Amino acid sequence: MASLGELERAVMDLLWAGQEAATANTLRDRLAQTSSGQGGAAAHEGKELAVTTVLTVLSRLEKKGLVERERGTRPHRYQAVSSREEHTAELMHEVLGSAPDREAVLARFIGSVSEGEAETLRKLLGHL
Amino acid sequence: MASLGELERAVMDLLWAGQEAATANTLRDRLAQTSSGQGGAAAHEGKELAVTTVLTVLSRLEKKGLVERERGTRPHRYQAVSSREEHTAELMHEVLGSAPDREAVLARFIGSVSEGEAETLRKLLGHL
DNA sequence: GCAGTTTTCTACGTTTCGTAGAACTCTAAC
DNA sequence: GTTAGAGTTCTACGAAACGTAGAAAACTGC
Numbered sequence: 001m002a003s004l005g006e007l008e009r010a011v012m013d014l015l016w017a018g019q020e021a022a023t024a025n026t027l028r029d030r031l032a033q034t035s036s037g038q039g040g041a042a043a044h045e046g047k048e049l050a051v052t053t054v055l056t057v058l059s060r061l062e063k064k065g066l067v068e069r070e071r072g073t074r075p076h077r078y079q080a081v082s083s084r085e086e087h088t089a090e091l092m093h094e095v096l097g098s099a100p101d102r103e104a105v106l107a108r109f110i111g112s113v114s115e116g117e118a119e120t121l122r123k124l125l126g127h128l
Numbered sequence: 129m130a131s132l133g134e135l136e137r138a139v140m141d142l143l144w145a146g147q148e149a150a151t152a153n154t155l156r157d158r159l160a161q162t163s164s165g166q167g168g169a170a171a172h173e174g175k176e177l178a179v180t181t182v183l184t185v186l187s188r189l190e191k192k193g194l195v196e197r198e199r200g201t202r203p204h205r206y207q208a209v210s211s212r213e214e215h216t217a218e219l220m221h222e223v224l225g226s227a228p229d230r231e232a233v234l235a236r237f238i239g240s241v242s243e244g245e246a247e248t249l250r251k252l253l254g255h256l
Numbered sequence: 257g258c259a260g261t262t263t264t265c266t267a268c269g270t271t272t273c274g275t276a277g278a279a280c281t282c283t284a285a286c
Numbered sequence: 287g288t289t290a291g292a293g294t295t296c297t298a299c300g301a302a303a304c305g306t307a308g309a310a311a312a313c314t315g316c
Contacts, residue, residue: 002131002217004304005131005303005304005305006140006304006305007304007306008304008305017187023262024262024263025261025262031191035129042145049305049306049307050306050307050308051262051263051307052262052263052264052306052307052308053305053306053307055262055263055264055306056264056304056305056306056307057305057306059263059264060303060304062190074261074262074263074313074314075261075262075263076262076263079218084229084233085229085232085233085235085236086236088223088224088233088236089233089234089236089237089239089240091223091225092220092223092233093237093240094235095216095219095223096220097218101205101213101246103245103248104213105213105217106222106245106248106249106252107213107248108213108214108216108217108218109217109220109253110249110253111217111252112217112221116314117230117234118253120234120235120251121234121238121249121253124234124235124239124255125238125250125253126237127247133272133273133274134273134274135271135273135274135275136274144291152294153292153293154291175278177274177275178275178276178277179276179293179294180275180276180277180294180295181274181275181276183274183293183294183295184273184274184275184276184295185274185275187294188272188273200281201283202292202293202294203292203293203294204293204294214272249291
């Protein structure tokens with residue numbers, strides 16, 4: 001129960017991009033616009049989706065614990081529970097966690113990281 | 129097309145555990161045995177599967193690029209394309225790769241790694 | 257109270273995965 | 287060289303996840 005579908009991801013991308021909570025309608029509009037400019041990460045191009053579709057997806061994302069909704073206001077407002085970075089990092093831990101030989105995996109992982117990122121990691125590890 | 133089903137994972141676990149290529153029959157037998165001892169990572173307990181089931185799963189894993197088969201010998205022999213560590217590390221890169229802010233993700237990731245592993249990482253990074 | 261907006265319920269088509277029978281293809285023994 | 291048995295491929299079905307959305311219910315402002 002970790003991976004997202006195409007539309008689910010598109011919605012999360014919007015929620016992660018905009019810092020404020022958004023309504024289903026807003027999201028539907030943004031989904032329709034995305035990718036009109038140039039090739040972003042939008043698989044859902046100019047497609048005009050029904051609002052109910054977006055709502056269904058949002059409910060599913062809520063059930064998965066990725067999205068939180070304010071039920072107080074009438075047009076409910078939705079927002080990501082954690083930032084994209086937090087979520088991605090969590091996912092990485094999930095992937096890593098299922099391995100009995102974590103250190104060996106980390107070794108491979110580090111082996112194929114760019115020098116710039118390696119430098120960043122060194123700094124981060126120094127702080128511990 | 130990255131995540132595995134329960135049975136697919138069980139099969140991969142066997143292929144990763146045994147260093148030699150195995151036949152579908154062998155795998156079926158091992159799947160049946162697993163977990164008789166104590167709680168391993170075997171969701172597929174004493175269940176006796178049909179060989180065709182195992183073959184289907186192996187074919188799917190082959191299509192996904194996780195498994196390789198020797199077609200020369202008659203009972204085809206199957207083996208993992210890459211080690212579990214390689215595969216897991218690759219998965220981690222996949223997860224990370226989809227993020228625009230890789231460094232921020234790495235920061236979060238490192239932040240929640242055990243001290244022992246941090247030490248390992250420091251060593252590995254020193255070698256670059 | 258009513259019209260419009262918003263949310264929930266229900267549903268259907270597609271894909272993935274567990275599962276396996278039926279049919280086809282080898283190989284070894286005769 | 288034919289055949290029986292082992293092995294592989296084809297085909298298929300049920301369950302779950304996901305994209306998609308209409309119908310119905312709930313709410314809000316007038």
